[in-house]
Amino acid sequence: MxxxxxxxxxxxxxxxxxTHVAEQFGTxxxxxxxxxxxxALQEFHDVLNAHPAGAGALVCFAVKANSxxxxxxxxxxxxxxFDIVSGGELQRVLAAGADPQKIVFSGVGKTAEEMRQALEAGIFCFNIExxxxxxRLNDIAGELGKKAPVSLRVNPNVDPKTHPYISTGLKAAKFGVAYDDALALYRRAAGLANIAVTGIDCHIGSQLLDPSPFIEALDRILALVDQLAAEGIRIHxxxxxxxxxxxxxADQVQPTVAAYLNPLxxxxxxxxxxxxxxxxxxxVGNAGLLLTRIEYLKAGEEKNFAIIDAAMNDLMRPALYEAWHDIVPVTPRPGVTQDYDVVGPVCETGDFLGQARPLTVQPGDLLAVMSAGAYGMAMASNYNTRPRAAEIMVDGTQVHLIRARESVEQLYAGEKLLP
Structure with a gap:
């Protein structure tokens, strides 16, 4: 099922x-x-365990997708x-029971304090950019009397054919070190007293539906691994x-994990x-949805609007990327279907979760915004002083509240009036 x-x-x-979830926890x-x-995680483990090169592999969930x-x-x-990109995410995963030796720390702007926290925790690797x-990491590791395990995030200049905002492996990206500069930087790293070169890292972008760019990137990375080996720098x-x-x-084809991983x-x-x-x-993407209720149906001169109680502050992706999420009625009803822009109450023209969607709905109906488990709640904000949504986990017939809905009082609890 x-x-x-x-x-x-x-x-x-x-x-x-x-409908039961909405009654119990609201929208x-x-x-x-x-x-x-x-x-979803087991699919990765199954493919890795079935392949000789997958022995001992480490699957690190990218915490930024859902924390x-x-x-x-x-x-x-x-x-x-876990793949983390901040000290806050480090504290989160440790609080969630993570093994520090299974944590990789990515990101272009690691602060000195974040480096100290990660070194003291004993993480698996820093991805250096x-x-x-x-x-900086060499200096801080020296202050602590430690050796920092590092890999370099090498930018292979491979076009992932995805949205430009989530393409990270091209020359113009802020991420990683240039492929042509990587060998010299590895030599530098190998000569630092408080650095242990352990790996090589590559991430070319997000939401890739064609596995071929991964193969092209790996070919370039392995050529560099061979160059490093020739100079006595061993990558583990x-x-x-x-x-x-x-x-x-519906018109997208989702590649299987096996089709993606086995060629690599x-x-x-x-x-x-x-x-x-x-x-x-x-x-996490297809393991979650955003449940929302229609407040009003509004007929405009050029468009019809279904005004819901969720908004761009709850799900930023459509406004940020013009991203598509299927939107479906929770209880489909018969009747006349009309095209609606599904919009929220936030005071921005960009506050939409879907445009020109054919729906047969009435005020008070529940809608499900699908495929919202990734970069939904993780990117949510309190814009317009809107409390962030509740988060619910369903396990068979059991329903668990895993994050309570915020109150307005919580939003300004840390603010102070002037004397």
Whole structure:
């Protein structure tokens, strides 16, 4: 059974009607399926375990996609590691039960304090993205009497054919070090007293539905690994990043994990390199939805609007990327279908979750904004002094509140009036 199905005329999460979730917890609310989350991670483990080059591989969930403690804990219990990009995410994953030796620290702007926290925690590896960052880490590791394990995030200049805002491996990206500069930077790293070169890292972008750019990037990375070996610099692991896409709409073809990984593993067979992966969206995207209620139907001169209680502050992707999310009625009804722009109450023209969607609806109806488990709640804000939504986990017939809805009082609790 898929995570979200129509049963007896009502959309369900596993065995729980979404109407029941709305009655118990209100709207808007993020709703996740435990079985979908665990199955998504297990698919990676199954493919890796079936291939000789996958032995000892480490799957590090990209925390930026969804940082709820319950979800992080669920993945930690399945043996996952974590890809973090801030000191806050480090504290989150440790609070969720992460093994520090399964944490990789990515990101272009690591502060000195974040480096100290990660070194003291004993993380698996720092993914280094510039010379100044490498030098800073060397200095801080020396102050602490430690050696910092590092890989360099090498920018292979491969076009991932995705949205430009989530394309990270081209020459113009702020991420990584230029491919042509990588050899010299590895030489520099190998000569630093408080740095231990352990790996090489590459991440070319997000929401990739064609696996071929991954293969092209790996070919370039392995050529560099061979150059390093010739100079006596041994690489112990190769971090292939994340980016494998999900199906957001009916006309998209979602590649299987096997179709993505097996060609990469074939190239790594016999090299003795530990494989590290950083999937994010692929593990959580289709395991969650945003549940919302229609407040008003408004007929405009050129468009019809379904005004809902969720908004761009709850789900930023459509406004930020013009991203598509399927929007479906929780309880489909017969009647006349009209095209609606599905919009929220935030005071911005860009506050829409979908445009020109054919719907048969009435005020008060519930809608499910699908494929919202990644970069939904994680990017939510309090714009217009709107409390962030509740988060709910469905496990078979059980329903768990995994994040309470914020109150308005909580939003300004830390603010002070002038004397």
């Amino acid at each position: 898929t995570a979200f199905t129509l049963q007896n005329g009502t959309l369900h999460a596993e065995s729980v009607a979404l 808007p609310a993020y709703v996740y399926s435990r079985s979908a989350l665990t199955a 709820n403690l319950a979800i992080l804990n669920l993945f930690a219990r399945q043996g996952a590691g 510039s010379i100044p960052e490498l030098d 692991h190769v971090d292939l990043g994340g980016g494998l896409g999900i199906k957001y709409r 593993l074939d190239k790594l067979k016999g090299r003795g390199l530990k494989v590290v992966l950083e999937p994010g969206r692929r593990l």
